Amino acid sequence: MGSLGRPIAALVSAVALTVLCGCTVRPADTDGKNHPPVRAGLPTGRASGPALPESAGPADPAATDVLWSRGDAGTGVRELQARLRQVDWLFDGPTGNYDDLTERAVRGFQGRRGLPETGRTDTETWRRLLGMTHPPGRWELYLMGGQPAAAPDPRCLTGRVLCISKTSRTLRWMVDGQTLSTMAVRFGTEHTPTREGVFHVYWKSRHHVSTLYHSPMPYAMFFSGGEAVHYSYDFAARGYAGGSHGCVNVRDETAIAALFAQARTGDKVVVSW
Known part of the structure; x- marks a missing residue:
């Protein structure tokens, strides 16, 4: 084989080996932490927030539906805040109220991962956060208080x-x-x-x-x-x-x-x- 043919054959072999092995390079998160890989579908951990379809991906229009935004309140917002605390984006709360601090934390989380910095929690932002955190326990959810009062003595x-x-x-x-x-x-x-x-x-x-x-x-x-x-x-x-x-x-x-x-x-x- 001529001198030109050998490099071409080597290149073809390398491409074929890559395809057979299924190897791809996934860009790492940019916050300097080691996070578990984010699956295309829902993480295995349970969450009390809205369920996401397994088929939804970044290109799916439904993946950008807004789940919570400033002014919202409830148990879903409380879980969002507890998970943001786990990755050091929020230090207040959880309070269950989507306030300016929560909006700022979500915007920062989105920016570090190349997502639109809206400050609103859409399904793609929620998916990424679920993949990096564990389901919060009662202590984490009510770290700042707000839990139901015990029956009176x-x-x-x-x-x-x-x-x-x-x-x-x-x-x-x-x-x-x-x-x-x-x-x-x-x-x-x-x-x-x-x-x-x-x-x-x-x-x-x-x-x-x-x-x-x-x-x-x-x-x-x-x-x-x-x-x-x-x-x-x-x-x-x-x-x-x-x-x-x-x-x-x-x-x-x-x-x-x-x-x-x-x-x-x-x-x-x-x-x-």
Whole structure:
């Protein structure tokens, strides 16, 4: 074979070998992380969000249908936020509300993967996110609170009571067995646990500052020594990533302000599991 024929034959052989082996080169994600490969169909992990057709691909018009966008709310949005937290695109929430932070996180996620940076979660964006994350558990879904309140302790069913559950991490404001408001709360750490039992509000201090830790404790309602129910800037910013020194922290300032206005010295406080 001539000198020209040998390179052509080698090229034909190489192409044939590639076809037989089925080898293709898939571009890697550009965020510097090792992610599992994204299948053309749905990932095997379950998701509570809308199901996607197995045949849908990037070129399918249905693949760009918008699932959620700013202003939406619900369990699907909460799962979206939990999954965005897993890949470090969102640090707030989950709250279940598609706010400006969620929109910004989705836009960043889309941009790093070459998707249109709309900030809206369409089916292709959701598919990519599903392929890179695991189904979030209850802890991840309710990291910042918002989970359903536990059934009230029997000791909360009479009188005026701040009924606090460590199981659901919620506070019910109850009067004569009726729940008037509910809010997410955070407790002390392993080394400074919040006491359990039946107590009473013995002092209210609207602009309180801790003399021991020199930290603000707005809307403080003291019920056991230095332990109080109060608003926490740290809880509002970091959620359950932190903890108190024994106090019951509230992250919703509007809710705690309303509770502070209604609660009286002498009202019962029940802290239970």
